[in-house]
Amino acid sequence: METVLNILLIRFGIIAGIVVVAGLAGFALIVSLRRRGKAERVREGAAALAKSAARAMDRRGARGVRGEVVRHAARWLDEDPDRKRSGR
Structure with missing residues (x-):
């Protein structure tokens, strides 16, 4: 043991x-x-990848935690980094 x-x-x-x-x-x-100074370029690439993954998960009907995380990441990466977020 x-x-x-x-x-x-x-x-x-x-x-x-x-x-x-x-x-x-x-x-x-x-x-x-x-x-x-390359963070913005990487962010744009990651946003495109996250959007693609979110669309693929929507097509497969992934409604679990993984699908929600990918969709949230796509929305977060798509935001304007210079824009102030409400409540933060």
Whole structure:
């Protein structure tokens, strides 16, 4: 039993480490893109990709959490970044 728990703990540690490294890499990428002034171009590309994914999920009838997240991301990326949001 102890061996199984050790294996589960090691597996959890590896997965948590991968998630942390991926988060740090994503943050570093965002910061470097903003410094170079290319963030808007990346945002436009991501908006087009999110819109395409939202349309595909609508065609398949994906009404679950994934479909809602993709649709919300498409709306958020489509907003004007200079426009002030109400309530924020």
